């Protein structure tokens with residue numbers, strides 16, 4: 422995947438130049454016993470395919486918590502409780518598209534790979550230009566950015582669970598040979614900043 426190599430090279434350039442202006446921690450991998458949850462969630466998604474036509478689908482948290490007990494039990498070691506659970510399904514393979522900030526109450530969310538995430542890259546950007554508010558077909562709002570106004574500042578691969586700063590500009594670029602790319606994104610009743618440090 423050429424775009425992944427380019428992304429990491431760019432990140433190294435920032436570090437070498439000590440350009441502290443843009444240095445920020447955008448993500449952090451987190452230890453999580455998530456494999457059983459991911460398998461059960463994949464089955465749930467495949468058996469309810471119609472629900473997952475769009476990029477972002479908010480699930481009924483109570484329903485998921487009662488049907489997939491691992492949803493809460495995997496976070497027990499961290500003493501945090503799930504509030505909202507959503508599924509993101511990405512077909513974007515163009516590294517110039519899909520730059521956005523989540524229109525989210527939560528600053529940090531934990532993302533869990535479900536399908537083909539290990540073949541994708543998540544990029545973070547910086548911009549001084551204001552975004553446009555866009556609404557998905559299912560009513561979910563997000564803040565859209567034009568690639569031309571943004572500077573790539575960090576990248577990572579969601580090949581394991583990670584905490585993400587979702588209010589910073591980010592983008593998922595999937596691999597055309599591995600579609601769709603599906604992940605689960607969760608926010609919590611508690612502030613989870615202490616897990617991000």
Ligand SMILES: [Fe+2]
Nearest residue numbers: 522523587591
């Ligand atoms: Fe996002």
